[in-house]
Amino acid sequence: MKFRLAAAVLLSTLMAGFAPAGAQVPPIPPGWQTERVVMLSRHSVLAPVETPEQLARFAASPWPAWPVAPGNLTPRGADLGHQMGQFYRIIYGGRGLIEESICPAPGTVVLWVDLDNRAEYAALSTLGGLYMRCITPILKHQADLSKPDPLFHPSPSPSCPMDAASNRAAILARIGGDFTSVLREYAPQLSLLQSTLCPPGSAAGCGLAAEAPAIVPDPKGGVAMKGPIAIGSMAGEIFLQESAEGMPADQVAWGRLGGGPAGDDKLRDVLKVHRLHLDLMEKTRPIAQQKGSNMLALVTTALQNGHKFPGAPNLAEPVRFGMLIGHDTNILNVAGLLNLGWQIKGYQDNEVPPGSALAFELLRESRSGQRYVRMAFYAQTPEQLRNMTPLTLDNPPGMVAVDLPACSAYARDKACPLERFVEIANAAIDPGCVTIKQ
Structure with a gap:
């Protein structure tokens, strides 16, 4: 509009x-x-x-x-x-x-x-x-x-090219060259996000496994992230918005993070992935x-x-x-x-x-x-x-x-x-x- x-x-x-x-x-x-x-x-x-x-x-x-x-x-x-x-x-x-x-x-x-x-x-x-x-x-x-x-x-622009290759290199340099160490460090939060998105028994490839981790060119300029961290970040942000929208507890993350203070603590914990993603993609x-x-x-x-x-x-x-x-x-x-x-x-x-x-x-x-x-x-x-x-x-x-x-x-x-x-x-x-x- x-x-x-x-x-x-x-x-x-x-x-x-x-x-x-x-x-x-x-x-x-x-x-x-x-x-x-x-x-x-x-x-x-x-x-x-x-x-x-x-x-x-x-x-x-x-x-x-x-x-x-x-x-x-x-x-x-x-x-x-x-x-x-x-x-x-x-x-x-x-x-x-x-x-x-x-x-x-x-x-x-x-x-x-x-x-x-x-x-x-x-x-x-x-x-x-x-x-x-x-x-x-x-x-x-x-x-x-x-x-x-x-x-x-x-x-x-010519004076500000937003070069995808150099931006990708700058991000990877902050996490040791590839996603191995950061996926290991954030494994508890990623595991909780995966079980929230796709409980045990879900179809193969559901959730964080839908994409391999990668930094790719963004058509609008610069780069975008694919893979578990990007998917987990998106999910955590949506769960926060669901809570802020006042949705019933059984709708916020499908009720899988729990309700009350314990659910709030789990939501705050998975937001670590959201923070990581935005820090890498916006503050590098x-x-x-x-x-x-x-x-x-x-x-x-x-x-x-x-x-x-x-x-x-x-x-x-x-x-x-x-x-x-x-x-x-x-x-x-x-x-x-x-x-x-x-x-x-x-x-x-x-x-x-x-x-x-x-x-x-x-x-x-x-x-x-x-x-x-x-x-x-x-x-x-x-x-x-x-x-x-x-x-x-x-x-x-x-x-x-x-x-x-x-x-x-x-x-x-x-x-x-x-x-x-x-x-x-x-x-x-x-x-x-x-x-x-x-």
Whole structure:
């Protein structure tokens, strides 16, 4: 639908930048002000991207039915996104970035959204939580509807070729040259996934055995993974979405992970495979540069100059609250470039759950005029998603401060001086992969 606006081997790498659980977002230091926030957000709960026919080869039992077409945000996902929008209104309204009860001054609040269905619906639902009656002036997207937005879906170019052979080599170098060691290390989780997809007595070739492990060229540029890790990652993500959709316990992974806390623990355990897959495919350095340089360049530029946020009108007042609504891959690409990490209760470290967001806050120390960048990660916990828990300051979503390792020697109150942040970001970006105007 076209977008229309209307009203072990890998453990040390995976743990890089790890934020301890309970590292909550600290208060703004006395004498500091929040000038701007740029948020990179993922859509909330969606139906599996794959069709039922595509999924059938990986499981012995029929997959649960969803209320929407494959890859689309569900009505419940929209409601959960609305809740996050309401919470952002509370927390950033309290800092003076978002007006309490009126539409914002033109250009001060802008949401830039990807063109696909789930991001469109997510943007509308999140914006509904922020501003019920102010959608059209705030929600923006790329003018050219005939091609993907390069912020969210970068394409190969002469200066950024996304060479499949070199990307494949970079991934394999991280796991010892082939899949042998990593399949051995993750054998417990893969075994649990296999028995969930295809219980004993299932037909041969069912589940993780449907494909041999391989890194293959992706028609869209770069590479894709086949085999047990990719299939297990897909299954774990679907099980998480089923739980977040509020499906009965006997439908979440067909009830084979169990219910209650024990089932939650098993779901969290199999998500290790999902984390591994995304870490390899989105955070391996050259891939993160190819797919994330555009986004990090935009974030860095917008922090320095609020007039440079995409969709911002040419007005005197800059953007104060800018949100980029895309996908988990966009967040992971940027996290890979900056070596960021976080942990939200109930998930594996560095997971990007439905509806989560990575926030870049521009702070100013009033006395000195020095500006700082502080980062935070927001995500509803598995229980909050499953129970559609209302979010308030007394019952907030999971939220943690995100350290920037390269700025540790310069940081104050978990905030990096703006000039140093710009240096770090520019050093991580591949300029040949930047196509946005700065």
